[in-house]
Amino acid sequence: MSDGIHLTDYHNAVIDWITQNVDWLQAVQYYPEIQTELPAPCAFFGVEDWEMSESQPMNGMLAVDLNCKLMVVFGVIDPAYQLEVRNAAMALCIKLQDQRFGLPIEPVVLQGAEPDDFQPELDDYAVWSIRFMQTIEVGEDFYKPEGIIPTTVMVGYSPDIGTKNEDKYEQVVPSGLNTDN
Structure with a gap:
């Protein structure tokens, strides 16, 4: 038993895992806040929202289903950019499926991927969004043992x-x- 996951720790674990396991990405960042030209291909990760999970741990913690989005971004200079961004999105889906990012949480459940035209700051790029859900527990475990655990x-x-x-x-x-x- 342990205390739950903090969202900052979750974000950091996902970003670190993608950075270490997807070497063709030039950068992996949190939510897109574009101020300069992007080093494409790159990715942005964010937790869009969450819902209370159907199954609760009954230990004072709260299980939530995080709805996450990973946006893969390619430049449009290469004539085959549409095919490349789709292939990149599929490659990321394969890597993400069942991933736990080194945390004691439920595995990723992929929900889908599609072109993402809803980010005005990324209009100069080809963007695909990969949506996935992951259940984590937040809060403190009321039954966490104190002292030395044998x-x-x-x-x-x-x-x-x-x-x-x-x-x-x-x-x-x-x-x-x-x-x-």
């Missing part, structure tokens, strides 16, 4: 118990078990 559990059976009989104990939970997942 990573190995051993059991002894009477009368062979105590420090003199530790070599007779049986391990019931493996060493190094990650209790956060």
